[in-house]
Amino acid sequence: MRSAVWFQGCSIECIGCINPQLFSKRGGSLVSVDTLVSDAVAAGVEGLTFIGGEPFDQAHAGAALAKAAQARGLGVVVFTGYEFESLKNRDPDARALLAASDLLVDGPYLAQSPETARALVGSSNQRFIHLTERYAAYKPEMVTNRIDVRVSADGSIDVAGFLGTEALQALAISTSSRRTKRTFPAP
Ligand code: SF4
Structure with a gap:
């Protein structure tokens, strides 16, 4: 059981993305970090999933949210259209969000490479990168x-x-x- 946080705005704009309404930075609603984390804890979920939209387009706020979530015992899964290698070398905010994430699902959606076996991702280039051991047992290829x-x-x-x-x-x-x-949901 997880709470999903949908980030408004995505500068990647993959062709075939099923959430084009989230491309624009305009829209959505502002919610404080404290409210998001408190609501998730009150709901009894195991963790937060960042999706969108593009969480790393709001990496400063995303890192604050991820840190606050982990401090309350929640796990953090982040879906991004960027590749891990580029994020590691991007800027302090991106590195801070990576540091507070347990599992990163990376890479853009490529309509010409549909995923046919693994759960949660839309194209075969997207990777599950474990940044901590928290979700190490999760095997997307085993999800039926x-x-x-x-x-x-x-x-x-x-x-x-x-x-x-x-x-x-x-x-x-x-x-x-x-x-x-x-x-x-977005791939
Ligand atoms: S698939 Fe993800 S990264 Fe690509 S445009 Fe949609 S929200 Fe952005």
Whole structure:
């Protein structure tokens, strides 16, 4: 169980990104570090996941949030479109965010290289880089549940995750298209 923090703004703008509404730096809402961490602790989650948008475009604030989260015992997973090697040599804010992250999932989304086996990533170039031992046991290639399906009391259905075209069509056929809403996170 995790809380996701969606960063507004992404300067990478991968072709085929499924969250183009997060490209612009305008939008979203300002939330304090204390509020985010306190809400996550109160919810009883194991950690925070930074996604977006691009967390390293707001590395100073991201590092503050990651440090505060770890200080309260939360794990920190960060998805970034930048590659680890470039972040290590970028600036003190980027290095501070790396230093307060347990697991980095790096690399841009490449539509021509779709991921077909591992969970959580959209293209095969993206890497899981363990910066601490906290999530060392996590094996994305072993995860068989590729999607989350949530059925609300009003009958609406939310789907998060990645499916191939045939599986997505089968899911759509097996539910009422009038009552189905599909949402997908950034790769
Ligand atoms: S896939 Fe990630 S890095 Fe690429 S444009 Fe979308 S949010 Fe930015």
